[in-house]
Amino acid sequence: MKRKSLFWVCPFCFCVALIYIFASCSGNNDYYYPSVKQEFVTAHSGADGSLQTLVTDEGDTFSILEDASHTKIQADSTVRLVCLYGKEEDTGTQGVKLYSLLKAIAPVPQPAAGFSDGVKIDPADISSIWMGLDYLNMILEIKAQNGTHLFHFVQNEVLTYPDLGERIVRLSLYHNAGNDVEAYAKRAYASIPLRQYVEEGITNIIIYFSVYTYSGITKTYQFAYQPKMN
Numbered sequence: 354m355k356r357k358s359l360f361w362v363c364p365f366c367f368c369v370a371l372i373y374i375f376a377s378c379s380g381n382n383d384y385y386y387p388s389v390k391q392e393f394v395t396a397h398s399g400a401d402g403s404l405q406t407l408v409t410d411e412g413d414t415f416s417i418l419e420d421a422s423h424t425k426i427q428a429d430s431t432v433r434l435v436c437l438y439g440k441e442e443d444t445g446t447q448g449v450k451l452y453s454l455l456k457a458i459a460p461v462p463q464p465a466a467g468f469s470d471g472v473k474i475d476p477a478d479i480s481s482i483w484m485g486l487d488y489l490n491m492i493l494e495i496k497a498q499n500g501t502h503l504f505h506f507v508q509n510e511v512l513t514y515p516d517l518g519e520r521i522v523r524l525s526l527y528h529n530a531g532n533d534v535e536a537y538a539k540r541a542y543a544s545i546p547l548r549q550y551v552e553e554g555i556t557n558i559i560i561y562f563s564v565y566t567y568s569g570i571t572k573t574y575q576f577a578y579q580p581k582m583n
Contacts, residue, residue: 389439393457393490393544395431402428407438407449410485412581415440416448424454433459433488435542458543459488462506462524472507473529474565480540482562484576489545489560493526496567500533506545509563518556522547525563535567551580 399405402425407415436454482491505527512521558578
């Protein structure tokens with residue numbers, strides 16, 4: 354696999370954005386602080402690449418009335434985000450305002466053979482992990498200084514049992530820390546796409562996700578994924 358297809362994220366960027374928002378709000382006593390949420394979402398862009406709609410992990414779809422980050426992606430495409438947003442209403446149209454956002458690590462898992470340099474399993478800890486809408490979300494805790502960390506997901510095995518309507522998917526974390534020093538605790542936000550494992554007649558998908566941890570052991574998490582059929 355080419356190096357450019359691996360995903361890197363700056364763990365501090367989102368925290369800095371949140372601090373900026375809190376500081377700007379607290380500096381004005383007359384400012385009404387909006388009700389906001391911080392969570393994983395799926396956003397879709399329009400013809401000009403600006404973010405147009407947001408889908409929450411509860412399945413709700415909102416128009417993006419304002420994007421304070423002025424983010425642009427490829428036209429007519431989808432991106433997985435961790436964002437801070439609040440509900441807004443503009444001329445009778447209910448939607449959301451994006452205050453800050455961070456692109457989540459969200460590549461489609463690849464078989465081990467697809468990694469030309471082999472699968473890297475430098476350690477990482479999982480702070481939290483949960484099922485979202487067609488995604489397995491997680492917050493990773495890594496130890497780093499100032500080096501580049503590369504992330505991906507490895508598809509180790511897919512077993513299908515048509516008679517039972519069941520599929521078993523075994524995944525693991527690819528983490529290449531390079532030669533970075535394990536100096537400080539940092540966070541990375543990751544979200545595994547699962548929709549590619551959906552098939553007609555398969556009503557229950559068991560996901561096993563493994564990560565090699567700093568304690569020197571591999572932890573495996575199990576989730577039941579029951580997708581909504583279109």
